[in-house]
Amino acid sequence: MNWYEKLNEYFPIEEMKSKEHMELLLKDKAEMYHKDESPDHVLMYVETKDFIFVDYIYVAAKTRGKGTGHKLMEKLKAKGKPIILEVEPINYDDTDTEKRLHFYKREGFEHAVSIGYKRRSLATNEVNEMEILYWSPTNESEESIMEKVKKTYEEIHTYKDVELYGKSYLDVDEVLTIEADKTDNILEFETEKSPT
Incomplete structure (x- = not known):
């Protein structure tokens, strides 16, 4: 399997x-959009002078739990910039969502509780939170x-969207919202146990 097939098999549609979008980003935005891959992983990320945005991270099933994800995060942390990423909320029908959140918590990531992110998928027309x-x-x-997520959305996620998909993504201000009162009351980033 090539790098795109690995990502496509692991991430929801x-x-x-x-693939055309990602290849175009790697070509047109080579100064900021990067691919790091080995037989055991694929990491697609954005790097600017002041932040890193992890677009996709895939670790092969046979190497999960062996420190591959941790090493990739350490490599990014060594750059000394904030690292941002999007994750699906916990879905108790999909145990991977809970595992991913546990992994990022162990890696020291915080949950941006004041930021809301709802994007309509051009592939399914469903709103994805x-x-x-x-x-x-x-x-x-x-x-x-x-502000860094907005920059990523505008420069990466929606890059040439009409040309690539025949329609445009929602405007950034419809997708990303911030609730000022929640920033004063940051909740501890934790995941709940599945109800029995």
């Missing part, structure tokens, strides 16, 4: 960019994280 997680070496504010 509503979260996937087309995601949670924003971040790791910051400098106690970055959620307002600052929000």
